[in-house]
Amino acid sequence: MHLPISISLLTLLPDLFGFSTEVLAKKSCRVQPGDPGFPSVQQWSQLSAQVGGRLVQVVPSAKFCHSLPAGNCTQDQWTSTTFRSTIPGAMDAYNWEQDYSSNPPSLCFQNGTTCDQGNVPLYAINASSGFDIQAGVKFAAKHNLRVAIKASGHDYLGRSTAKNSLLLWTRNLRNISFTGHFVRGGKDYGSAVTVGSGAPLNAIYTATKAVGKMFVGGTAATVVAAGGYVQGAGHSAFSPLLGLAADNALEFQVVVASGDIKTANEFENPDLFYALRGGGAGSWGVIISATLRTYPIFNATQHVVVVFAPTNASIGTIMTLHAKHIFDWDSKRAGQYFYAINGGSQGNFAAFSTYFPNSTADDAAAAMKPLLDDVQAMNFTILSQNTTVALANDLVFSPDDQLGVDAILGSRLIPADAYRNDPVSIGNSYTKLLELGAAQIIGHLVAGGKVAENANIDSAVNPKWRTAKAHVVAAVGWGDSTPLSVVEFIKESMTNQAVPILANMTGQADSGAYSNEADVREPNFQTTFFGGGARYQKLLQVKRKYDPNDLFIVAAGVGSEDWDAAGLCRVH
Numbered sequence: 001m002h003l004p005i006s007i008s009l010l011t012l013l014p015d016l017f018g019f020s021t022e023v024l025a026k027k028s029c030r031v032q033p034g035d036p037g038f039p040s041v042q043q044w045s046q047l048s049a050q051v052g053g054r055l056v057q058v059v060p061s062a063k064f065c066h067s068l069p070a071g072n073c074t075q076d077q078w079t080s081t082t083f084r085s086t087i088p089g090a091m092d093a094y095n096w097e098q099d100y101s102s103n104p105p106s107l108c109f110q111n112g113t114t115c116d117q118g119n120v121p122l123y124a125i126n127a128s129s130g131f132d133i134q135a136g137v138k139f140a141a142k143h144n145l146r147v148a149i150k151a152s153g154h155d156y157l158g159r160s161t162a163k164n165s166l167l168l169w170t171r172n173l174r175n176i177s178f179t180g181h182f183v184r185g186g187k188d189y190g191s192a193v194t195v196g197s198g199a200p201l202n203a204i205y206t207a208t209k210a211v212g213k214m215f216v217g218g219t220a221a222t223v224v225a226a227g228g229y230v231q232g233a234g235h236s237a238f239s240p241l242l243g244l245a246a247d248n249a250l251e252f253q254v255v256v257a258s259g260d261i262k263t264a265n266e267f268e269n270p271d272l273f274y275a276l277r278g279g280g281a282g283s284w285g286v287i288i289s290a291t292l293r294t295y296p297i298f299n300a301t302q303h304v305v306v307v308f309a310p311t312n313a314s315i316g317t318i319m320t321l322h323a324k325h326i327f328d329w330d331s332k333r334a335g336q337y338f339y340a341i342n343g344g345s346q347g348n349f350a351a352f353s354t355y356f357p358n359s360t361a362d363d364a365a366a367a368m369k370p371l372l373d374d375v376q377a378m379n380f381t382i383l384s385q386n387t388t389v390a391l392a393n394d395l396v397f398s399p400d401d402q403l404g405v406d407a408i409l410g411s412r413l414i415p416a417d418a419y420r421n422d423p424v425s426i427g428n429s430y431t432k433l434l435e436l437g438a439a440q441i442i443g444h445l446v447a448g449g450k451v452a453e454n455a456n457i458d459s460a461v462n463p464k465w466r467t468a469k470a471h472v473v474a475a476v477g478w479g480d481s482t483p484l485s486v487v488e489f490i491k492e493s494m495t496n497q498a499v500p501i502l503a504n505m506t507g508q509a510d511s512g513a514y515s516n517e518a519d520v521r522e523p524n525f526q527t528t529f530f531g532g533g534a535r536y537q538k539l540l541q542v543k544r545k546y547d548p549n550d551l552f553i554v555a556a557g558v559g560s561e562d563w564d565a566a567g568l569c570r571v572h
């Protein structure tokens, strides 16, 4: 019989070749502290010397704060993403720094008296050049180390931190340069900006404004355009006018798993170029810089209105009205963030922040009027309403983001057809999500228009973006004192209850989601984030070509199904 023969052979093999089954098993795991083969102090010192002393030991953000002269961070520092981005071990949603599942849990809370390392990397290379990244990649590959890549630490899926890893930290790669004519393969793509993979959005908005240009970026201060943002797709309030960030990416410089720097564009390494535009953050290599299309600067009007919605049912009613009016702004190519905020005993709020490119304040107010008339006709109170006219860059510029929280997300790309066919069901879903305990439901009208028109671009962008009208996110948070069993309950509720409600909103059996703002436990992420089927197979092929040993594994990323949740041991 086949089976007993295999077993007897396996038991003999270790003796024959001089190593034990334990070592064989370990071979499929990353090398961790205490394992044979973990780099010695001397080897770490050599790496440090190679990168000019920029190898640093990493600690959780709370421990970093305790080490400051004041003995702690101020609350303003703790919640400032600009401040947090200077801490190598910090994640903005710092629940990702915790290892809730180890036994005992390995935790480090904001004002905790004890502090364990959790899921925070061991060492980081604070890179100042592509060479530093190359050195780190080669060192990690040679010693079979777990690698994490981080630019800002914004990631809502925790993909920029990893237990027992070497962190390749690109925050200080901040170059920004412009060209009037980006030419490759004899093709002139027009004006473009090349940004380092540490340059935050607010720095790029400032720089583009100074040269009379605009680019496709998000509404955030410290999100890094050439980091996770563009690899996920990258949406903007101006996407209905200009497309997604990935649609506007022209070239990348990337350190791949071999340690080589590759140029990826339409002509050179086009398969890598395909994957880097929408194929998911952190799975392909370490981006050093990206070149993004720029546009002549333009004015826009931001219209913000806040509505009081006493009950969860009233949020549902308002969001049904909104769903009926969501096509009102198409001709203006407006983008919009629309919020349902759970105010608890104070009642709820709905808010709509709409960006009208090349429009006056009067145009914007007129475009919003039909929705607001309907809202008032239902006796809801408008608490405030205002408009700001400014350069587009200034409207989406933000000096800082406020985080430093424990939070997770779940999301879906809601097709235009769902809004057309069943606005009432969309409104009802909002009520259900609030009743489930969602703190906020954040809608992003950042699709349609140019995003739909760009369906012909051959990239890994989830095709659901091309038929979507909006990206809707449910957010839930908790405090450090929340019992761990409740934290787990919250996570399970997100995956098993909130996300199915969002999926139901789509009216599709194979609904899609934006991989950068989503539930990391998404059960069928290959389809939900990346389109599944042949599209996912193509991404796997690119992965095998450029990263044959899976050096760059992130949760719910391409190839991650072969690894355990921590990315430390192969499961297949």
Ligand SMILES: Cc1cc2nc3c(=O)[nH]c(=O)nc-3n(C[C@H](O)[C@H](O)[C@H](O)COP(=O)(O)OP(=O)(O)OC[C@H]3O[C@@H](n4cnc5c(N)ncnc54)[C@H](O)[C@@H]3O)c2cc1C
Pocket: 092, 148, 149, 150, 151, 152, 153, 154, 155, 156, 159, 160, 170, 197, 217, 218, 219, 220, 221, 222, 223, 224, 225, 226, 227, 228, 229, 232, 233, 234, 235, 236, 281, 282, 283, 285, 286, 287, 288, 401, 403, 516, 517, 554
């Ligand atoms: C306040 C806030 C506002 C946001 N606004 C928007 C928005 O308007 N539009 C939008 O589309 N998204 C938005 N996002 C989501 C954002 O796109 C994601 O959080 C994204 O992952 C951030 O990328 P990052 O590189 O800045 O973050 P990080 O946490 O540093 O990294 C995120 C992922 O990218 C990988 N990565 C980082 N740097 C590199 C690199 N150099 N090379 C390869 N991989 C790298 C990491 O490994 C990780 O997987 C927002 C997030 C926050 C917190």
